[in-house]
Amino acid sequence: MTTDPLAPLLALADIAPAVERARDRVDQALRHRALRRQGGQVAAEISLRSAVASAALEGHGYDRESVRAGTVTDPVVQGALRVAGALPGLADQWPRAPRQVLARLHVLAARDVVPAEELGRPVGDLAGGGPAGSALAARLDGLADLVAGRAAGSPLVLAAVVHGELLALRPFAGPSGVVARAAARLTLLSTGFDPRGLVAVEVGHQEREPEYVGAAGAFATGTPDGLRSWLRHYLTAVDLGAAQLTQVADEL
Numbered sequence: 001m002t003t004d005p006l007a008p009l010l011a012l013a014d015i016a017p018a019v020e021r022a023r024d025r026v027d028q029a030l031r032h033r034a035l036r037r038q039g040g041q042v043a044a045e046i047s048l049r050s051a052v053a054s055a056a057l058e059g060h061g062y063d064r065e066s067v068r069a070g071t072v073t074d075p076v077v078q079g080a081l082r083v084a085g086a087l088p089g090l091a092d093q094w095p096r097a098p099r100q101v102l103a104r105l106h107v108l109a110a111r112d113v114v115p116a117e118e119l120g121r122p123v124g125d126l127a128g129g130g131p132a133g134s135a136l137a138a139r140l141d142g143l144a145d146l147v148a149g150r151a152a153g154s155p156l157v158l159a160a161v162v163h164g165e166l167l168a169l170r171p172f173a174g175p176s177g178v179v180a181r182a183a184a185r186l187t188l189l190s191t192g193f194d195p196r197g198l199v200a201v202e203v204g205h206q207e208r209e210p211e212y213v214g215a216a217g218a219f220a221t222g223t224p225d226g227l228r229s230w231l232r233h234y235l236t237a238v239d240l241g242a243a244q245l246t247q248v249a250d251e252l
Helices: 015-030 034-057 064-069 075-090 098-110 130-149 155-169 176-190 201-207 209-221 224-251
Strands: none
Touching (some): 015 224, 034 075, 075 098, 155 224
């Protein structure tokens, strides 16, 4: 029997009920009748909204309709759009080769933002290794092992840990947060929790941005209270992402 290394997180106060609540709300949103007839349109709209929100969380906020119209040339926004569009095609590869997928996400996110020689390369490699580079590599290897092992517990908890760890490490130059949010989305896709990538979790993070920033900082402390704070925020963002899906489906 495989032991789930993330199981202790479900024992933190209020986390297990929050996981079940988020799962129920996502399941309900994914049963919307519009998804049977206009699923492609819904997916395209969710992809756009998620990309705009992810770029905004990097400090590059723009009106969504301007982005839709193609008048926003900001390279971080363009990178977030490229990343969002690539996620369905990377879902199968994510659990098999997570380090390579992270590098690919960075190439997509950071093109025209950082020098070409930095694309897809962790900052530890760029610094020539050393103790800091070795520590970063070890943390990334541990995260990759979690993803590849598909921890036996909740996909939501795994996605939250992937997201929080990448935010804490900021392993790539430039818009590393775009990579972190994309990796969390890939976790939900690849585990089958959200197989079509329709839950706009990034929108939930943006709606509660001060909490997002604070909870990410709490996660980085590694304390039980810090981990609980991040998990509570992440699960709330999933709830809001499910609500966003329902809103988009209702509009169509």
